[in-house]
Amino acid sequence: MSDPSETRDGNAAPNASGAKPCVNCGCAGKGTGSRVNGDARRGFMFRFGAALLGVGGAIAAVPILGTLLAPARRQASAWVSLGSADAFPAGQTRFATFLNPIRQPTDGDAAKTACWVRCISPGKFQVFAVNCAHLGCPVRWFAQSRLFMCPCHGGAYYEDGSRAAGPPPRGLFEYPWKIDGGNLLIEAGHLPGLEQST
Amino acid sequence: MNQTSPSRLIGAAVDWVEARTGAIAFIAPLLTHHVPRNAKWWYVFGSATLMFFTIQIVTGVCLATLYAPSAAEAWESLRYIDEQVPFGWMLRALHGWSSNAMVVMMAIHMLQVFLHASYKFPRELNWVTGVFLLFTVLALAFTGQVMRWDQDAYWGLGIGASIADRIPVFGNQVRGLLLGGPIIGGETLSRFFALHVFVLPGAAIGLVGLHLALIMKNGISEMPKPGETVEPATYRERYEKRMEKDGVPFYPDAAQRDMVFCGACLVLLVVLAAVYGPFGPGGQPDPTLIDTNPRPDYPFLWIFGAVSLLPPASETAVMLVAPLVGVLVLVAVPFLSNAGERAPSRRPGMVLIASLAVMAIAALTWEGKTSPWSPVMDGWSALPTPGHFIDGRTPLQVQGANVFQFAQCRNCHSLDGLGGERGPALDAIATRMTPDQLMRQIQQGDGNMPAFGRNLDSAQMTALVSFLTTLRPDFEAPAMIPGAQLPLPVRSMPGEVTTPVAAGTR
Amino acid sequence: MSVLRVGFIVCAVVMCGASVLSTAACDRLPGRPAVEAVAAEGTAEWTTQVFNTSCRGCHAQGKEGSAVPLMDSEYWRAATDAQVVRAVLEGQGVLMPAFGPAAGGPFTPSQANALASGMRALWGGGLKPSTAISGTVQAGSADRGKSVFETACASCHGSAGSGGSAGSVTDPMYLRLISDQGLWTAVVAGRAALGSPAWNMPMPNRPSGLASAEVADVVAYLSSLRPRSASELKP
Structure with a gap:
């Protein structure tokens, strides 16, 4: 602060006229030349400090915003096995579970995921998410009436997943599937939902 | 030594602190400021809200010392608090009941302020900070429900995620930010924990401080009197004169009522907590256990109800726009009218709006609590057909009753008041629908009933309809085709014992 | 003044007492969550819950x-546990769904066994399955069954399907x-509750009920009337 070499006369213009009251002490502009130079120096120091804060803050903001906003990024889904395709008898709809391929060490049970597998005929499947297309509650399959029913708001779906009744705006969400080495694989990851932006 | 009596020592200590902090100089005017004499018991609800908030902070900090905010362990840690920690369950019960009580007190406080138009000049910002506090507290309640990390919490988050998903263009991104990842998991709980114990309480404390500072600045509003209007130009002067003339000091004149009311509230809270215990945790948060019936906590039941009663076509728009409109309207209240009459008797429209809002929320909460639109998921396998609907029926009709259970009709339709309420009760369906109409309804369904045409074969369908045609009270005629003098020749129904007779001849 | 003071002291004492008592009795307050006890498989409580x-x-x-x-005990007289277990696991006929693992149902074979013996213990009235007649369907003659039906059953169920x-x-x-x-x-x-007698109970034209062979015959007769396909069903 006291290093005179930092003073730059050229920057002292605003108060140099001496007509205005001094900001710091209200001494009616009767300050000496060094007072004027001091004001200029302090103004510069403030701006310099602000610039330093700005640079530092911008750098620090990268990890802050980065971690906060990272979850908005879409992650790639992955193929995951539901076990042997033969375990799903033709004409029936069965409950199956898998561990979500996108999971964190702290997820606990929450990484477990359920789905409904409908085997239309040998080698031909439909795999539905348990999440109701209305508000995501878990739908249950009733083999007798061949309906999926949702416990939350009474949505109902036919066995092919199409909407049968109630508030859902569409049919059940389906996972892409394939048979590999006799196993039924589905492509899973994100919590199923209305994915308009993908 | 000769002068050290205890009171002198204390006095000296107080003086010492006062000289260095100015605390008494700061607090004394707060306690002794003049408030309207006629305020009486109307003004105790804000204080009660503040008391419950204080309890939330104290019990919340204690809970944070016991709770494990990890998706793998949170649920277990709650069961540990409930079952092992001395007084742990009582701590959770106090926190849970106080949360509900705080929301209720806040709503009453807000309603009183709205009815008395205390938000008018110069207290517009008192109202605005109050609105922000309301939403902060509701956010605390929702994030608090997530802390339970049981099945209700998991699927409640799923509902939140599904609503976020409906946002145009950025739905998935917003959902990701809400959940802290692509699924409901460990980062979701950590995120909501940070909100529940750091961000939201911090915001609430700041807003409470601001709210109180504004009350000190603007004074407590006087009771409204018809004809005594608010004129922004002269209001402050008149208010100050009136307080000088017949105001009373906050302490002890008004504070005594706050004390008594808060004390009574606290005793009631302790009794509620001791008798009814903590909320949850419900079932283990394993999303593959789908035998669950997710319900939100009390403050959100009305939203849960509204969401299921909306017509599906308008749903997305209402879900996304209504909250914004709600916030805007609430914030705008004092700016739409900040002067003029304050008495409810001179503002019948406002009284009507408040009454409608209260009734709507109460009705929707009731609907959300009873949720008649939800199927009774085990109705078909748990609720037997009442005996008087079996007795005297033919073997085919009894098989029809079997089909009625088998096809899960009972999940949505009740008999003798037991069963789902999604569809109409069928105790007297035969007086309303002819066999042909029943057949058509079952085969084709309609907006709220699935079509069973593909799922029931002719024998099942025939038996079911034949059973349903027996569902009428004795001596009440079966449904006939309107205007028909004589029964039209209906398709002969095998197993039908009684022949149709014209309405009214029985 | 002194009345107020006495009242205050009484209140304070009562409240202190209440809080001390409630603290001491914290474990016995009604709000304390019960430690969740899951009924063990095979107990009467478990059977009742599942049932x-x-x-x-x-x-x-x-x-x-x-x-x-x-x-009711009447069924437990007529059926064996093995029969019940099979019905639970594999279903029966058109309208009894299978609850076993092969059908994606909720019950394991061991649970089905526990359920069957649990139900018999609860409602079987201490009776063993009847040795006079088999629990499962036996072969019989439809022709003989027709005449049995006309004499024994028709008095209530009508002659020739009427x-x-x-x-x-x-x-x-019905038969389908x-x-x-x-x-x-x-x-x-x-x-019995609906007026249908068991096989060996008095019937209007049969004071001593049916013989076990007659049961097989009449079931064979009714079975022969069952349409094999929908096209046989004429309106």
């Missing part, structure tokens, strides 16, 4: 329920919904 959520919808007691009442006071049991739609085993159990166990 009430999964079976009772059709199999209740007395007049209640559309299928065989399992809470239905009578008890309604038709030869209705093709009930399996031979279902018919067998219906004849053997009856349903």
Whole structure:
């Protein structure tokens, strides 16, 4: 602060006229030349400090915003096995579970995921998410009436997943599937939902 | 030594602190400021809200010392608090009941302020900070429900995620930010924990401080009197004169009522907590256990109800726009009218709006609590057909009753008041629908009933309809085709014992 | 003034006492969450729980329920545990769903066993399955069964499918919904609460009921009337 070499006369213009009251002490502009130079120096120091804060803050903001906003990024889904395709008898709809391929060490049970597998005929499947297309509650399959029913708001779906009744705006969400080495694989990851932006 | 009596020592200590902090100089005017004499018991609800908030902070900090905010362990840690920690369950019960009580007190406080138009000049910002506090507290309640990390919490988050998903263009991104990842998991709980114990309480404390500072600045509003209007130009002067003339000091004149009311509230809270215990945790948060019936906590039941009663076509728009409109309207209240009459008797429209809002929320909460639109998921396998609907029926009709259970009709339709309420009760369906109409309804369904045409074969369908045609009270005629003098020749129904007779001849 | 003071002291003492008591009794307050006890498989409590959520919808007691009442002892006289286990796991006929793992149902074979013996213990009335007649359907002669039907059954169920006071049991739609085993159990166990006698109980034209061979014959007769395909069903 006291290093005179930092003073730059050229920057002292605003108060140099001496007509205005001094900001710091209200001494009616009767300050000496060094007072004027001091004001200029302090103004510069403030701006310099602000610039330093700005640079530092911008750098620090990268990890802050980065971690906060990272979850908005879409992650790639992955193929995951539901076990042997033969375990799903033709004409029936069965409950199956898998561990979500996108999971964190702290997820606990929450990484477990359920789905409904409908085997239309040998080698031909439909795999539905348990999440109701209305508000995501878990739908249950009733083999007798061949309906999926949702416990939350009474949505109902036919066995092919199409909407049968109630508030859902569409049919059940389906996972892409394939048979590999006799196993039924589905492509899973994100919590199923209305994915308009993908 | 000769002068050290205890009171002198204390006095000296107080003086010492006062000289260095100015605390008494700061607090004394707060306690002794003049408030309207006629305020009486109307003004105790804000204080009660503040008391419950204080309890939330104290019990919340204690809970944070016991709770494990990890998706793998949170649920277990709650069961540990409930079952092992001395007084742990009582701590959770106090926190849970106080949360509900705080929301209720806040709503009453807000309603009183709205009815008395205390938000008018110069207290517009008192109202605005109050609105922000309301939403902060509701956010605390929702994030608090997530802390339970049981099945209700998991699927409640799923509902939140599904609503976020409906946002145009950025739905998935917003959902990701809400959940802290692509699924409901460990980062979701950590995120909501940070909100529940750091961000939201911090915001609430700041807003409470601001709210109180504004009350000190603007004074407590006087009771409204018809004809005594608010004129922004002269209001402050008149208010100050009136307080000088017949105001009373906050302490002890008004504070005594706050004390008594808060004390009574606290005793009631302790009794509620001791008798009814903590909320949850419900079932283990394993999303593959789908035998669950997710319900939100009390403050959100009305939203849960509204969401299921909306017509599906308008749903997305209402879900996304209504909250914004709600916030805007609430914030705008004092700016739409900040002067003029304050008495409810001179503002019948406002009284009507408040009454409608209260009734709507109460009705929707009731609907959300009873949720008649939800199927009774085990109705078909748990609720037997009442005996008087079996007795005297033919073997085919009894098989029809079997089909009625088998096809899960009972999940949505009740008999003798037991069963789902999604569809109409069928105790007297035969007086309303002819066999042909029943057949058509079952085969084709309609907006709220699935079509069973593909799922029931002719024998099942025939038996079911034949059973349903027996569902009428004795001596009440079966449904006939309107205007028909004589029964039209209906398709002969095998197993039908009684022949149709014209309405009214029985 | 002194009244106020006394009142205050009384209040304070009462409140202190209450809080001390409640603190001491914290473990016994009604709000304390009960430690969750899951009923062990095979206990009466477990059987009742399972039955009430999964079976009772059709199999209740007395007049209640559309299928065989399992809470009455008459069925347990007519059926063996093995038969019940098979029905639970694999279903039976058209309208009894399979609850076993092969059908994606909730019960393991061991649970089905525990359920069957648990139900017998609760509602079987201490009776063993009858040795006079088999629990499962036996082969018989449809021709002989026709004459048995006309003499023994027609007085209530009507001659040649006309239905009578008890309604038709030869209705093709009815027969398509009930399996031979279902018919067998219906004849053997009856349903006393609804006025249907068990096989060996007095019937209007048969004071001593049916012989076991006659049961097989009449079931064979009814089975022969069952349409094999929908095209046989003429309106």
